[in-house]
Amino acid sequence: MTEARLAQQFAFLLEAEKLKSVTRATPIADNSRRENSAEHSWTLALYALVLADQAAPGVDVNRAIRMLLLHDLVEIDVGDVPIHSGNGAAHDAPAVQAAEAAAAERLFGLLPADLGPELRAIWTEFEANETPTAVFAKSLDRVQPVLLNHLGGGGSWLEYDVTWPQLETRVGGKVARGLPRVWGWVEARIRPWFEGRGR
Numbered sequence: 001m002t003e004a005r006l007a008q009q010f011a012f013l014l015e016a017e018k019l020k021s022v023t024r025a026t027p028i029a030d031n032s033r034r035e036n037s038a039e040h041s042w043t044l045a046l047y048a049l050v051l052a053d054q055a056a057p058g059v060d061v062n063r064a065i066r067m068l069l070l071h072d073l074v075e076i077d078v079g080d081v082p083i084h085s086g087n088g089a090a091h092d093a094p095a096v097q098a099a100e101a102a103a104a105e106r107l108f109g110l111l112p113a114d115l116g117p118e119l120r121a122i123w124t125e126f127e128a129n130e131t132p133t134a135v136f137a138k139s140l141d142r143v144q145p146v147l148l149n150h151l152g153g154g155g156s157w158l159e160y161d162v163t164w165p166q167l168e169t170r171v172g173g174k175v176a177r178g179l180p181r182v183w184g185w186v187e188a189r190i191r192p193w194f195e196g197r198g199r
Helices: 001-020 035-048 061-070 092-109 116-128 132-150 155-159 164-178 180-196
Strands: 022-027 034-036
Touching: 001 035, 001 092, 001 164, 022 035, 022 061, 022 132, 022 155, 035 061, 035 132, 061 116, 061 132, 092 116, 116 132, 132 155, 132 164, 132 180, 164 180
Parallel strands: none
Antiparallel strands: 022 034
């Protein structure tokens, strides 16, 4: 049993290594290259740890960290679908959601029967974005690319010709739902960039 279990655990872990090869639209802070999805997931886990004091009542920060480590594994199969692509419609398209669910089934299915469903449930909770913990985690997921785009001189905002109203709709409201003070702090720093461009 131990050998078989280890084989399943490492099958999943070695498959997860592929997340390092998934390139995102967002640049890293120095704008020298684009971030990969594994870097994004690790950074978000750190965000959850450091910004735990901003969490609303009922948030399980340790569970949020687990969510953030798992949330983008499906991009191994599906790739990154930027929030501003398809004029903001591609990210939540039914075809993308179905592809991600199939990827979750495959990836978490690599794990032992007692562990796979547990981790799949954490991923599903994040995607549903209904529990306080998921709302907190999803807000962090939305705010980090904003900061990187700002540090990178516009990043994917330039690529997708994003305006301030679009950012507020696609990102701001979602961040503010779980992290209102964080969004206020971020907004004060990024809005002048858009205003300076007349966007």
